[in-house]
Amino acid sequence: MTSYNRTIIVNANSIDKIDDTMESNDFTVTVPQVNIPRGATIVLDGAICEERSAGSDSVIELSNQNVSEQKKYTSSWQMLEIRYYLNNASFNSISQPCIQSNYVSLLADTRTPPQWIDAEYFPNEMVYCIPYKGISVPIDQISGPIPLLYNVADPHPIPANYGSWNFSGRGVWAYDNPTFIEWDLTANLGQGGFVNIGGFFIADPVTPPTNINHEENGAGFAGMVGIKSALKKNMPDSSKYTYMKSGYLGPDIQDTSMPANINQWVSELQLYTDFIEIDMSKDLLETPDEINLLINNKLQGSEINSDNNLEKVMAHTRQWNLNYSTPNLYPEGSLQEVTNISSKTLINIPANFQTTETSKVYGNGFFVKDSDRWIGGNDFLKLCNYRLTLNNINYTNVEGNNPEDNYKALVPITEWNTMFNHNAGDDSKFSRLFPAINAFSIVNNENWIYPFYISAPELVTFQFIDDAPPNWDIQGITGFERINTDTSRVTITNTNNVFFMEHGVGLTPAPGEVIQYRMCRYGYKDGKTIINMYPAVNDGARVTATSTIPDFYFYFGKDFVNQTNLEIVSYETEISYLLTFGFNGVAGPLRQREDVIINGLPYYKMDGSTGGGRLADENINLTIGGKVIGTAEVDEFLCIPERYLIPSNIKTRGIYTTRSISRVESFFRKNEKYAGNKKTFIEQQNDNENWYIDLDLGFADDFNNAMSNFMSSKSTGIPIGAGPTDFTIYNEQQNFSLIPPYYSPITSKNRYVIANPIDNGNVGFNFRDPLSIYPISRYASMGVNYRTNENYIRVHSRYFDGLRNAQVSNANMNVDFIESDIFNGTSRMRCHPMIEFNFDGMFLSAQRKNLAVAECNVGDAQATLAFFNFKPTFKGDGKTSVLYDLNKLDTETNWRQSFRLLHCVPFGFDPASTTNPFMNSANLNQTTSVNPILEAKNFYSNRTIGLVDNQPTEVELPSYSDNICFSGRVEDYIPYIYIGATVPTLGFSNSRMEFTNMYTPRKFNAWDSNGSGNPNLGLNICFFNDPTPFFPMLNNTFGSVPAIGPAPNNSAVPSAINQPADFQQVRNKGICDSLSGIGIENLYVRDEGSYGTNPDDDGVLLCIIDNLDKTYNFDGCMFNLFGFALRQFKPYYGLSYNRYSQSNYNNIDDLKYSGINFFTVNSFINQSNVQNMSIFGPNYLATIPSGITTIPNPPAVAAQPEYGLGYIGFQPSTIQVSTDRIRAEDLASKLQNAFYMVYTNLPNSRYITNNSELNIIGTFYRQYKSGNFYFTYPQSYSKTITKEFNLSSIRVSILNSNGRPAENLGNKVSCFFKISIPTVLPAMQEEEVEQYQEATENPKPLKFENPLDDLREEEFESIERTAILTGMPLMDVNPVEVGIAVKGVEDFGSSAVVAPEASQDVMAQVIQSEANIALRSSIDFANTLLAGAPGLLERNDPAVQNILAEARPRVEKMVAEQRERERNLPVAKEAKAEAEKPEQKDED
Secondary structure, eight states, X not given: OEEEEEEEEEEEEGGGOSOTTSBXXXXXXXXXXXXXXXXXEEEEEEEEEEOGGGGOTTOEEOOSSOSOXXXXXXXXXXXXXXXXXXXXXXXXEEESSEEEEOXXXXXXXXXXXXXXXXXXXXXXXXXXXXXXXXXXXXXXXXXXXXXXXXXXXXXXEOOGGGGGGGGGGGGGGSBOOOOBOEEETTHHHHTOEEXXXXXXXXXXXXXXXXXXXXXXXXXXXXXXXXXXXXXGGGSOOOOEXXXXXXXOOOTTSOEEEEOSSGGGOOOSSOBOEEEEEEEOTTOOEEOHHHHHHHHHHHHTOOEETOTTSSOOOEEESSOOOTTOOSTTSOOTTOEEEOOOEEBTTEEEEEOTTOOSSSXXXXXXXXXXXXXXXXXXXXXXXXXXXXXXXXXXXXXXXXXXXXXXXXXXXXXXHHXXXXXXXXXXXXXXXHHTSSOEEOOEEEETTSOOEETOSTTOSSOEEEEESSOXXXXXXXXXXXXXXXXXXXXXXXXXXXXXXXXXXXXXXXXXXXXXXXXEEEEEEEEEETTEEEEEEEEEEEOSSBEEESOSXXXXXXXXXXXXXXXXXXXXXXXXXXXXXXXXXXXXXXXXOOEEOSSOOEESSOEEEOTTOOSOSXXXXXXXXXXXXXXXXXXXXXXXXXXXXXXXXXXXXXXXXXXXXXXXXXXXXXXXXXXXXEOSOOOSHHXXXXXXXXXXXXEEESEEOHHHHHXXXXXXXXXXXXXXXXXBOXXXXXXXXXXXXXXXXXXXXXXXXXXXXXXXXXXXXXXXXOOSOXXXXXXXXXXXXBOSSSOBSOOEEEEEOSOOGGGGSOBOBOTTSSBOXXXXXXXXXXXXXXXXXXXXXXXXXXXXXXXXXXXXXXXXXXXXXXXXXXXXXXXXXXXXXXXXXXXXXXXXXXXXXXXXXXXXXXTTEEEEOOOSTTTSOEEEEOOOOBSSOOOTTEXXXXXXXXXXXXXXXXXXXXXXXXXXXXXXXXXXXXXXXOOEEEEEOSSOEEEEETTEEEEEOOEEEOBOOTTTTTTSOOXXXXXXXXXXXXXXXXXXXXXXXXXXXXXXOOTTTSOOOTTOXXXXXXXXXXXXXSEEOEEEEEEEEEEEEEOTTOOOOSTTSXXXXXXXXXXXXXXXXXXXXXXXXXTOOHHHHSOSSOOTTSOOOTTTTTOOSTTTTTSOSSBOOOBOOSGGGTGGGOBXXXXXXXXXXXXXXXXXXXXXXXXXXXXXXXXXXTSOEEEEOOBOEEEOSSOOOOOSOSEEEEEESSXXXXXXXXXXXXXXXXXXXXXXXXXXXXXXXXXXXXXXXXXXXXXXXXXXXXXXXXXXXXXXXXSOEEEEEEEEEXXXXXXXXXXXXXXXXXXXXXXXXXXXXXXXXXXXXXXXXXXXXXXXXXXXXXXXXXXXXXXXXXXXXXXXTSSOOSXXXXXXXXXXXXXXSOHHHHHHTHHHHHXXXXXXXXXXXXXXXXXXXXXXXXXXXXXXXXXXXXXXXXXXXXXXXXXXXXXXXXXXXXXX
């Protein structure tokens, strides 16, 4: 006999699948029935699959399946949240505060009868600045000539109407809606007319004004021309201002966004964002170029006149006329849609304050410079002005604590009325509407309890009620007294000015006993003030402490007032001892002194200051209103140490705690900065002690800051004609602030004054310098002899354990105090002891939010929040420099940070544009020509330039925009602009994905070329010193506002008083290469089972990166596969208004706040451009004058390229630029699965993956490819069959490495299975040899009517015969499995359902198999069935259970019959053997 392996090759090809609905990654094919005996082996002999990625190395593979079990989101879907910004280039924006000063011409009424005659308004009377709500305080009441007239004595009280704005309510720090020249049908006795023209009034410097309200403002804007920013601080600089969501009502309006459930709260003020959905579910295998094309179609999804955009752009097509009878003077149908192209990245928004929203300034078209500051700051500002919803019906209005409920008790009523200017109205109402510092102080070595201080005239005695301390009790002493040197109670000098009172123990000691003494000083324990008692000796001249360690203490806080008992505590034993006391032998309660209270936080008074002191008006020399005051030269600066507790009026406890904490958290987290020295991001995040936030102080007065800049052009000496005085505001700070009405109304001309050398220092028209003493705001110039131009306070923003070592005194600061000069403010001070702090309760909430806040209270009033000062605000004598650089505090000798802070000074966030800039969208273009009835003209100076020296001549004349006339009606302008990026692009370059062009570039335009048709028109440029903004900065350099027209018509006199100022437009001081743009604010991913398209939809997940730099919902998503890291979209640090630069983007070093904090780009500018920026200066010739014969002739090269080593200076110049880019950190991930797994229903070896077993016969790696196919060679392992089975069909599934079906296969998949069957070939019998030879000689072909059926029938007969002869059991299967098969065959076509999971291909197999085949090959069938419907038998499904119940009796019957056959099998075999015995022949 011969042994050999019989080999069968089976090809399972997806083309031959038994059902066309099957996919190429999961299909079943039928094969001829073949018996696979035990001992056979099966191996995957090869596989090949069609896939496009095999034909290209650059294809990127995406998936519609979740990345993993843990990362439940796909890589085929990403959503971008887009934010928008407008550059402060003043092309289409107006930086606030703004002002308009124009020439306006109104022709006579052409109707019959005419209602008006010709009128002209010159720039000195056509002035308008958007006012605050209510009454804007006229500048002539706080500066300029009128206050000086009233200032007959110095200082003086401001006129009573100065405080009138107190009665206007909450709106005193918010803009009102601007007014415009309008057509009013009710004017002129119902005949109609133009209103809001002119009305500007400048007070005469000698004659008191006749305007009762002294309102220095015009009636309204005359169209849009000539509107300029009035602050140099906010001049054009191309910084990015973020577009805010519409609906905001302003900083003064109550915030109603706080729901009952704090977890549902979102900030009232928010960014405007939109969402771009990138769905690549049908484009899972694409090249980078194709992916970019598809995504860019989403980014640039341009639509013409889209109704889906924010605004439908409408404008008038016809000119208005007085003869039209329509209410707005336009003909019917004049308003038509303007053709526009828009998309998700290019949106239309309102402009020119022409929004339908309640607020025209803060509504749609509102842009802020620092978006985080505005959003978080508004949350903080409204801590004292929001509505708290308690449930769906009830709510409560939340304001700040009323100072009259607690702090008023600290101050004698006469002092309170003086401090809080009670005559001005309700002193408490105004201070409750915003966060305010609530603080009073005392001198540190002065006791605040009467008669518990050194100079008190009474003798104070203390008597122990029960036991005395041991060292006293031994002597039989029952108490102690406060002592002095003699009966007149003259004070004993205390030691080194730190201790402030002395106590002797028992004045009548026993013989030989020595009087015990104690020195006392303030201490601090558990948030409360204590008195520490130190052992001391008396040498007859002074009492001196003998130890630096106290032995007793007692609490000395708010509970001490009105008490008659005193409880002292031993530090050693913590045992308390109770005493009662009295004075002059009469028992009585302790009470507060009336002469120790200092207004506000501790401060330091600089030398030379003769004003200030404890109160705002406490001086000497002059009596006003019954109060002795004198010349006020105030130089007082905040002087508090690190971790000094700053109390506020912000409510906490009860219903307020979580709300207050959440709003503080919003402000702090969005605006905190790191000042430590840690190098890694995680270290920096864990270094809580070195995180801080800057808090604004006071409110700037935008209205008067704008008006003062304009009015400064009228500066002159007194008397009139003495000569011009320059009061131009050269630097950026502004001096006018909103003065709370409860501040003392005291002014002084010795305030911010820059003396004029003409006329002995009489300054005349000084509209720069307010005369009040404490008009504090962030950028106000404070002080007289010593100044600061910045006023802010820094507090810790994050919790750390060291906060419990809080400070309430400045006694230990490194400051040169003068202890004897108490009232000059140079003494050590401390927070008033009545203000107590609680750490435990508040810290629990604050610690969870990682916030540095504590709780404070006075008396039984509502608890409020307290904050911890970050670094000392003063050092040394404070005179040498005004420096508060955190990097230099350790090396500097002197600095001062902020001016003195009075009680109830606003702090936190100042909504004025002076402090926190904002701007509004604007458009100067009209759709029709100007109607000459109402024209507006901007004005400039017209100065002749010398041809030789290129310098202006002495002659200056006003020049109006005569050749560019504008309408005086705002309705004639297109009230819309678009913002965003024109060509935002995702590209692929040098093997990496990159974003470019996320902005609208500054292009070289016709204005730049003077209308010459320059070939450079349309080029992307970077403009340095750009002089072309249409809404520029007002710049007054000398002269004044024109009061007449230009010569010769109105005979303007050059350079005379009241003649034209040099109103040259201030050039853009930044890099002007961008007008607007977009950024990526957030990214989202989606679960494969979700169809959500909004952030709040189920299955849509925000991509997050936490403070530990750990990423969530991003790894494996689309943009991560493109090579981007989430940190690239979410920078570590930065500010929203900064320019993008590759050098400082995403830095964590010293440049971390010089970059931008969101994902965007601008043009590429770096040192490679430097030589292009070197140009010839204005000292060179601009043109070649005639008559010059010098050889060589000097060329006309002024402002032309030099390409040297110089600079651009301040001349306008442009260079051509291209976009910068943000490139992906990594190469794109192309193939997400390195190999495929081949899953079959054939018996296989154990394959374990992902903590589970799969029926995997082999794998093939995606490294072997040809054309569009991946292929694999024969596998190195095989499966040996241990139990015989019948093979009639094969199911093939191609799986990814994660066990999920492969998604990206083509239609052609083929697997080759090699089956090796060991076979023994017996030796041939003689008869067989003869038959073989005969067959060889006369071959005959095999014939089958139906080859497959005949072969199958023959095969089963052979199998059955073999089984009977060999005894192989035919029914070695689970009866339940067979029952399912039988039932499936019987019920096919009926309403019965096998199971919801049973796929059609499995049912088809059941149907095509006959019952006897199913029984005969039950093992194979059961495997097929179970492979096709995993978990079928395990399901607790009624349909399945019914099938099992019905099938079970028949199955059991068949099993019994089979077992009977098996029992009879030996008998049958024996009978067969007997029958086959050869007959025994008779030997005979």
